[in-house]
Amino acid sequence: MAVIEISADGPITSIRLNRPDAMNAITNEMHNLLDKAFDDFAADTTQRIAVISGAGDRAFCAGSDLKDGIGKHYPRGGYAGLIERFDLSKPVIAAVDGFALGGGFELALACDLIIATNRASFGLPEPLVGAVALGGGLHRLPRQIGLKQAMGLILTSRRVSADEGYRMGFVNEVVPHDRLEETVSGYCKDILKGAPIAIEASKMTVQRGLSEDSLKEAMKAQESYPEFTTWRKSEDAIEGIKAFAKKRKPQWTGR
Incomplete structure (x- = not known):
């Protein structure tokens, strides 16, 4: 049985942790497999969104499999192939059902939406x-x-519900378990309406801007961000204006 399952539905890549009996705890092998999965997703120009989930109904991911030992050297993308992948401009969504604990919570936090x-x-x-x-x-x-x-959660090791996560602000939406797939699909459809190059520039401008010393510095620096510069010169930026003026649906090329 494959410990992770990868599939594509049009421009959406699905990555599923597949160790339901172990609450999808991550092994050293899985770190490398996930790293390759995200490498492939990043490099594939036909893929625009990644959705990561866990098999079964008990857990999204319970973190590291302690029986497998704690990895001292993670792949290039870091823990689960994603934690330190700061150059991934495409959106990643965590579809969380059940426990997201330890490294599983950290994996979800590294996604753009939960x-x-x-x-x-x-x-x-x-x-x-x-x-x-x-x-x-x-x-x-x-x-x-x-x-x-954050310190309240970190220092007490307390577990919080999805509703509490929503109130705190790290969860985007809470739904019944039988509506998870439908809801994630809705988010994907909305994201896919936008120009790929504009979506990626928006994500990376937010990410890079948060590292600036102030809002003023972020506004000044954004013109120099690679993704922002690429968007400025893109065909899609011109296409969006043309389509709006002619009241037609834009035809995005990703260029």
Whole structure:
């Protein structure tokens, strides 16, 4: 049985963790397989969105499989092939059903959107086993929900529901488990309406801008961001204006 399953539906790549009996805990082998999956997704010009999910109804991902040992050297993309993939300009969606704990929560936080079911829950319980969350959660969580809320989760190792995650701001939407696929599909359809080059420029401008010292510096610097510059000179930027003027549907080329 393949420990991860990869499939494509038009421009959407689905990556599914496939160890339901182990709550989709990530092994050292899976880090490398996920890294290759995201490499392939990034390089394939026909693919525009990646959706990552977990098999079964118990867990999205319960983090690292401690029986397999804790990896000391992760692939280029970092933990799960995604945590340190800061150059991935295409949108990635986490479809979370069940537990997203430890590295599983960190994997979800590294995605651009988190769509969760009402039976999903999130937490960084590493201190309970004498460990520290090393997959970016200690840095992403305070950036996404604020320092005090993040410290409350990090220091207590508490697990929070999807509804609480939505209230805190790291979950985009909470739905019944039987509507997860439909809801994720709706987000994908809306994203696909936009020009690929504009979507990618928007994502990377946000990401790069957050690293600037101030809003003023971010506004000034965006003109120099590679993705922003590419969008400025793109055929799709011209096509969007033409289509709007002629009241027709735009024909995006991704160029």
